Amino acid sequence: MCGIAGALQLAADAPASTETAAAVVARLNDYQRARGPDGEGLWTSPDGRIVLGHRRLAIIDLSAAGAQPMSDHTGRWTITFNGEIYNYRELRAELERQGVAFRTDSDTEVLINAVAAWGEAALPKLRGMFAFALWDQLSGELWLARDPYGIKPLYVAERGGMLWFASAARALARLAPVDDARDPAGLVGFYLWGSVPEPFTWWAGIRAFPAGHFQRIALGSPAPAPKPYRRIEELYVAQPPAPLAPGELRALIHDSVRHHLVADVPVGIFLSAGVDSGVIAALAAELGGELRTITLAFDEYLGTANDEAPLAEELASRLGARHTTVRIDRSAFEAMVDDFLEAMDQPSIDGLNTWLISTAARQQGLKVALSGLGGDELFGSYPSFEQIPKLLNSFGRLPLHGSPGRAAQRMLRRLAPSALPPKMAGLLTHSGDLASAYLLRRAVYLEDEVEALLDPECMRDGLERLSTQHALAGFVRPLEAAGASLRAQISALESGWYMRNQLLRDADWAAMAHGLEIRLPFVDGELLRRLGPAIASGKPPVKSDLAACPAPRHEPASRRKTGFTTPVADWLFERTGIRQRRLRGWAIEVHRQFAQGSGVPAMRRARPNPRPKAPASPARQKRVLIFRLGSIGDFVVALPCLRLVRRCYPGARIALLTNEPVSSMTAPAQEILKGTGLVDGYFSYPGATRHVGDIVALRAALRNFAPDRLVYLPPERSRAAILRDWLFFRSCGIASCIGFGTDRELRQFPDEGRCESEAARLARTLAALGHVDLDDPASFDLALSGAERGEAERMLERMPGFRNRIIVGLSIGTKQPINNWGDDNWRRVLEAVWRPDLGLVLLGAAEDRVRSTLVAEKWSGPALNLCGEISPRVSAAVARHFSFFLCHDSGPMHLAAAVGTPCIAVFSRRNPPGQWYPCGKGHRMLYPAHPSDTIRSIRPEQVIDATVDMLPDACRVHAPAA
Secondary structure (H helix, E strand, C coil), X not given: CEEEEEXXXXXXXXXXXXXXXXXXXXXXXXXXHHHCECEEEEEECCCCCEEEEEEECCCCCCCHHHCCCEEXXXXXXXXXXXXXXXXXXXXXXXXXXXXXXXXXXXXXXXXHHHHHHHHHHHHHHCCEEEEXXXXXXXXXXXXEEECCCCCCCCEEEEECCEXXXXXXXXXHHHHCCCCCCECHHHHHHHHHHCXXXXXXXXXXXXXXXXXXXXXXXXXXXXXXXXXXXXXXXXXXXXXXXXXXXXXXXXXXXXXXXXXXXXXXXXXXXECCCCHHHHHHHHHHHHCCCCCEEEEEEXXXXXXXXXXXXXXXXXXXXXXXXXXEEEEXXXXXXXXXXXXXXXXXXXXXXXXXXXXHHHHHHHHCCCCEEECCCCHHHHHCCCCHHHHHHHHHHHHCXXXXXCHHHHHHHHHHHHHCCCCCCCCCHHHHCCCCCHHHHHHHHHCCCCHHHHCCXXXXXXXXXXXXXXXXXXXXXXXXXXXXXXXXCHHHHHHHHHHHHHHHHHHHHHHHHHHHCCCCEEECCCCCHHHHHHHHHHHHCCCCCCHHHXXXXXXXXXCCCCCCCCCCCCCHHHHHHHXXXXXXXXXXXXXXXXXXXHHCCCCCCCECCCCCCCCCCCCCCCCCCCEEEEECCCCHHHHHHHHHHXXXXXXXXXXXXXXXXXXXXXXXXXXXXXXXXXXXXXXXXEEEXXXXXXXXHHHHHHHHHHHHHCCCEEEECCCCCCHHHHHHXXXXXXXXXXXXXXXXXXXXXXXXXXXXXXXXXXXXXXXXXXXXXXXXXXXXXXXXXXXXXHHHHHHHHHHHCCCCCHHHCEXXXXXXXXXXXXXXXXXXXXXXXXXXXXXXXXXXXXXXCHHHHHHXXXXXXCCCCCEEECCCCCCHHHHHHHHCCCCEEEEECCHHHHHHHHCCCCEEEECCCCCCCCCCCCCCCCCEEECCCCCCCCHHHCCHHHHHHHHHHHHHHCCCCCCCCX
């Protein structure tokens, strides 16, 4: 899952130069950074006619070999690809039988070679979600393609002899030289549907590339229209209608879930109290592996029938899942709603539920999650499956359609403008055929109501170009011609209109704004190929059939359909200040947000029915300031508390106030926290400064940031220093503070011979915010990116036979001389513990490089000195491969422990035993025996014994699991 972008110079005399096009694509890449936080790439063809950009979210093949844009081994084909090919292993095996050799383990390389081998015939073979641009250097041809359901977005724009494309329409509108005037069809379509229907977008010059289509654009020739290779509406009738055999539905869903679990990173599941997500979770549990589930719940629903959490937690417990329930209250919603609107790619009245659950999932360290979206469309559980047939049977015979119906509709609206439900009058005009009835069921505003909101000319132009009922009728025509059931026709409309234009699009941008990939086992072309004909038969599968698919002990509890029920509708209604029905009021608010400063056609002020009240000013985004000083270890042990702050303020802008590095041997907080998503910005100052200018400048910066709350997490400080800090922060205008009133002295545990850890002390400081689980390894997760892990593997590959060795790590550096155990001691340890199957990797700062080389001379096997070559986070990624880590009490020790590597560490008496113990278990901490002893009193034999004890359990001879 990624973000793609690119530019193609169609005409030889196109005005854009290669440098200009590359600069624009680079900006498009940067705009789409959240879609691919693990890396980026930019490629320009030798002739400069095409530029391809890519932002990477590493899911399959996390190594650098999986980076994009990717070329095949011949250099003929180059691709930028967004999505996942779930059957890539089967396709790879088929290609290998034909003699194709592969250099990576990625699905991207399989996709390139599939097109190279089979041409257009490769596209129907692909099982997955995708949008890609593939350049054929030999023929000078660009391929564009999108998956059949349209799960992954692709937007294109052509202007001045240049073709531009990207995963985000808003990126093209803001950064590419395209026509960014508002499209009346997009505006009117938004008011009809609550989202902009494809192929239109909010902008006149940008179009959605059609789902299930491909296009081959040859240089020097007019671009042909995209050609279909698979339409989902046609899959309902591609085979004769036939009910499912006993057990067939379970086999189909089981197969789809199995394919959607293919990944090289953990896959979570969005678990509500409904059937769809419950079946996915249950079948995933049957397939084995760690099951991680997450439920979104709301404080307003606590103890009521609408609370999803109890049933979801009960099912998760039966499945043996590692479950998380994340609760949201109104204050958290208010803090994030402006970020939500800013991230919205095109206006939509939906998407907030996905935004909220995606925020929670990413905070749990997930990059992939399965969703039950699509189950209602297949198994007929929307109200539309009952309401539309009744509507057609009850009102379809009335002779009031056409002009008589419209006249009666206008009269009814005038006679009872307030008492009459908005769509009641539409029964007279929208019940003569399926297309009209479906529009009545799904529309936010009907056509005649839009006239009261928009400029008449804009409204007429938009309606004419949309030609909505004609488009709906054309969509279901293949099913109607084949004699498919009404149930199948409604299913196709719900999938190809409501789901594609709103649910899938919102799921994509709302999740990708957090670097999260949502996978949809019910939205699968291969599944529909068999399920579609069953739906078109006289005995379609229903939700109770789906619920019976898992083993009996794992069946989800029976419950009325709610999905992710939320109080968000009430919150939005109260926030807008518009006295309209809830979805209608929110539609006006979303339009207002998009229209600000954009030149959108003005909403009419005359004849609103009822007239909207002026929207309230948007709530200011909450801001939180965290005060924490130190370097690597200080921020690793603070990770659980930082996570607590983010959980408590999920939509706030969180900034960290910290000290600047005191030497080149220390690292700034930015280098440790990058990629965790826990901090949005940084303020820094010279440590222990007394310079008045520094203090005044810092105070001004903090007053300008204007935090609503301070979270005080300093190291141990005297009461005088705490008072000085409190006075300073009050002078910055910060009235609300957490942490000042807590006892900051370490608690002693004499019976255990140690004291409270620094992580526990910090957690106690934030007890007012909630509990911090210091025993959960996920609390210390550094959220290492695929790019960082890939760089670590590239470094380790420099060691001969790396993958067949047990790797031992060593760091002899320390910024505190009192903690230096002595190079001779480390040499004696290395000399004593060497074995032929061991490899040694040395980590540290550049200043440690020479010393580390001299120490490693006593190592008889292969050694790799990475001191000063890699960042702290890449050092942590390297440490994942260690069986254990030899070190001082130091920052690298905490990095290694955070990724689950056991440490054997020598400590001085500078700090009491226990204070700086690393997180996790299995470590060996060696302290001087008596308070008066120095670190040199620890004998090499003690470290050697600890190492020998640990070696029999050392079994990591391959890269660890992602």
